Amino acid sequence: MNVALARLLLSAAYPLLAHAASATHDPRLAALALLDIVLILLVLPLAQRRAGAWLTVAGATALLWWMQHSVLLPVLLLLPPVLFPWLVAWWFARTLLPGRVPLISRIVGGLEGCAPADLAPPLKSYTRGLTRLWAIVLAGIGLANLLLGIIAVPDGLLVRLGYTPVVTVPQVMWSLFANMLDYGVAGLLMAVEYLVRIRLFPDRPYRSFPQFIRRLGALGPAFWRDVMR
Template identity: 35%
Template sequence: MSLPAPAVTPETPARRSRLLLAGVAVYFLLALAAWSSGRGGLAALAVFVLAGALLSPALRRRSLAAWGAWGALALLLGLLAARGEGLLALDALPILVNAALCALFASTLRHGREPLIARFIAILESPERLALPRVAAYARRLTWAWALLLGAQACVLGAILGLVPGGVFAALGATPPAAFAAPGWRWYLHVGGYALVPLVLVLEYAYRRVHLRGVPHAPLPLFIARVVRRWPVLLQGIAADADDPRARGAR
């Protein structure tokens, strides 16, 4: 359900990408300022800006669901900031990112959809590569693997945030069911969780060369260069899929 859309010039994928990048850049600046100063209000504002950037296509379409979600988030962030717990919103963000990516990968595994890894292969190499022996099946299994990995990562990060001193249980004035006092836990929450992604990419590349021995593979530096060069196209494809759940179905 949505409100009547205003008469505007259709937005190009490139412009959507630039707006998203601008929102992400502002988020990182605010997050760094919040982390260094310990000001919860800045942390809550950083999360609010990032959510607005991610929801911007739906917000511009005047989607009631998107505006409702953004408004509810604003209320929650305001309550956290008022209680002096705004930093928890920033700490929870890696959990939400992993959970959202898990849902994204899993959603493309439904019947009639093209697995997300298959789309990446078509963009980074060529659609014809999917017709090579075992490549399409491998792309589906790898999409499953990423969904499971990101889901497990979200659970681990959620457990950390709940059990550490100063975490969710402490913020609610409750005693956690188990103690988890690991120094530097915020570094893993905000850095280690994201560092896992390039590590798995490199390990998967090594496994792929063995598992798909009969298929030619680009050298690792060239593969990484393609990812860096073509990531805006990957991002646009994900955004298009989010805008239209039926988009890019199985060919």
Template identity: 35%
Template sequence: MKVLPILLFLAYPALVHAGVVLDAPGLALAGLLVLVAVVLYKPLAAPRPWAWALLVLGGALLYALAHSDAVRYAVYAPSLAIPAALAALFGASLRDGREPLISRIARIERGGMLAPDLAVYTRQLTQLWTAAFVLMFVLALALIALGEIQWWSLLTNVLNYVAIGLLFALEYGYRRWRFPQHPHRGFLDHIRTVARHRRTTG
């Protein structure tokens, strides 16, 4: 698992929040450019000329936005787009005839077999994550609409990440207690499984 993209992803909310707190739009826009680098990380590392061209173009566009009223909308956009995309990803897997996303990951972790009790649990867990991402989207949108920018930044750039970490930790502890008869991999093994699954399906 590569450390650099993780550090870049963590730098994005830190820079945006610092930009809001310090009233420094340049920091917030730097955070957005870091997010673009995260999205393009694989082709940038390859390296692919088109990816670097997109990064430069993104930087130029953000620089232009820094001198316009549209800068705030650029800063708001990821806080809405990211939870909306994740809610759609998790929620779409709950449709009839499809395997819930977390059930699929759990089945892959267990060599292609998933016990019936875990299948029910992982479906419920997929529903929980879907609801969590919908809530993040709704709260961010409400705070933007109310003009509570300081609270919006605290929520989307700090509290949401803390909540996700706590949910991961609490769920892992609960799962080990609720299903002691089944093996449960650690968090890092889980992330590696997700990464391998993305490579084989993408």
């Protein structure tokens, strides 16, 4: 199977597994959801048949199976919806530091076929602001997931530490927000931004959304590897 497709399928499976684990309080599903993260991270070396990757997966499988009845397992399930948005927020925010090129400016520069410094001033300002907006929204999503995870019952952090939260949310509601609605928030931001962009910059050569996606894909692996650094 294509590595990119395998990673996409594993990524799509994670929120479903995590939500099912939280809704049913099934430790087997929780272990499977966490193992899914390990597979997402190691899918390339696994496809390359690297012994270290296979040993890591075997060790993670054994450890998660052993932890099925541990109080730590539900707590570990609270972490990915917090850490992943913060990691991506940091990825956006670090490109706003002095001497760096904003992430979305680099991407739009690739779409325009020019260096980011050569973008038209309005487009340069817009892409910097959009990079900042994504960093703020993703950091906010991670913070909301953390706060809800602290007061969730019965597997929230305060409950696990032996405290009764003054305000609580059911575990299933936390899971719906953290594992499902987060993607809706990100998707809504993308849709609204796209509508704003085509209104502000109607002369851009990627006006239609399918054309925009095709042009992103046409930038090629080398471009995206450079952007990821």
